Amino acid sequence: MAETAKEIDRDKLLDIYTRTMKVNRTDEKFRELLMQGKVAVMYYCVRGQELVSAAAMAALEDDDYVVCTYRGQGEQTAKGIPIKKWWGECLGKATGTCKGKGGTMHITDPDTGIMVTTGVVGSGIPIANGLAMASQNNGDGRVTLVSFGDGAANIGGFHEAMNMAQLYKLPVVFLCQNNRYGEHTAFADHTDSPNIGERAAGYGMKGITVDGNDVNQIYPAMEEAVAHARRGKGPVLVEAMCYRMMGHFFGSDFSYMPEEHLAEMKAEDPLPKLRKVMLERQFTEEELDKIVADIDAEIDEAVQHALDAPLPDTDEIYKDVLEETA
């Protein structure tokens, strides 16, 4: 683990907390709706990974690009996607970001920089290079961040993209959220090397493995990685160690997770740890509770809006295939 001593600015800390709780409350609400049978869609839980997404998004500028995966709720909501449109899309409604045609696995909102959400493990990594290449070509100063899991580090596109990004010194940050499982397969059963971060060295790239459950580790690491990329120094691979505290997707069995792993992950839960840091930094219980209550109110309104929203017209199946059919 990297040693980072720099204290996070208090406003930034509050920003990270707010983003973290947005991610968490959205996740809780989604699971509640699924449990109640109010919605029935594919959803990939992010419980345990909220802080990594929030810290990463807090390190970016508003107009930076993000590429994420089907387990991308964290990046999407933490980046600031309009949540009525987000819920609309997740529920397959006409009011969704993609008019209900993308769904939970393909959330796209260029206005907030959510450029691609891919349902194919690892496929976002080469695409992130292209967004960064455009920024390098036109000098717009943007950084592209692509988030993926430990499973994605074993697909060919990861290797091709790492090498190419370093070759061209592209302004891209590769964020590997090592949640210890690739779908249903434990890290040790799909990879024999101790971590992913060290692979960066093989490409001549800057790489770091960091505790994603500790805000004082993950945020400074993300901030430094983004700054490095923005300065034109090239890409950075950040491996954030975290836990996926649920199964691969909502409703999937995760009895394969051993007891000791569950205990370890509970002890490392980023939310109580973050709350503790907030209190140490003189935020009050009331302030923090108020933030969560406001988020909940906003989510409740957005969910109701999405539940009430119209379905997309059937004609939509013919639209947006090619420009001629737009």
Add this chain to the structure above:
Amino acid sequence: MGKITMTQALNLAIDEAMAEDDGVFCLGEDVSAKQGGGVFKVTSGLTEKYGENRIRATPISETAIIGAAVGAALAGQRPIAEIMLMNFVGVCMDQIVNHAAKLRFMSGGQTPCPIVIRTTTGVGVGFGGQHSDMLEAWFAHVAGMHVVTPSNAADARGLMRSAIDANDPVVFIENILCYGLESEDPGEGYRVPLGKAAVAKEGSDISLITYGRTVLDALEVAGEMEKEGVSVEVIDLRTIAPYDEETVLASVNKTGRAITLHEAVRPFGVGAEIAANIQEKCWDKLKGPVRRIGGTFSAVPFASHLEQAWIPQKSDIANQIKASVGKD
């Protein structure tokens, strides 16, 4: 204006598009000046004009090449990505099919993906089983992209400009054996619209529907048939998908007979789709079944005489025409 080869035509089209729009750039293996401007010299001389950022020589990484093109397109640029030989698309099909072709639709129209994927192939040069296939049917079967192939230098210039203009992915197939073909230069800014076929030769007895290199065979056989009193109309699709149904159906409604012809293998090919569509829509006008001619259903062989035997034969084209018109 003088004559140009297909290689020159493609180079001129790319050059003028790059001069007009800073967002147009090329990437691919060996494309820059250091490597000689591409294995078939299509990007020759462009690095000197536009620099190495806009003529990016890449590692041998097809997935990273197409992925980068997709990302750059989402950011508003117009990448021209080269996949050196068409069989190598097997390495990057996920990026082409799951991403480039679908991002417009899946995003509800927010993220169109204007990329040109240039690729080369062709049977008859002794490249064997993994460097020769025509795989257009793979892409024609996927919604969300155009598939284009020129049969002559003038069309190559015009189709390439239109492909770069297009706001959707275009798979642009170049046949190795066609690079040296010469046409009158149609001049700067020339465009051939996507989705528009050409009647390469008018005729009244039978429609021979084809594209790419086999247009040359079709025209040669059609000329011979003329001497035997059979008038063959040759349709050069130019855009394979979505194809110009109007021109094809109008031709078949006129002649009442049709043969589809391509270098790609026959089963499940583009010809099968077109033949089925003709049967459905021209049934009342048809005087006989629509016939299909395509490559042999095996890997492309190496030995020259085997490779030549693999390709659709001109004699077979002639025989099928005669059989169709009742002269066999």
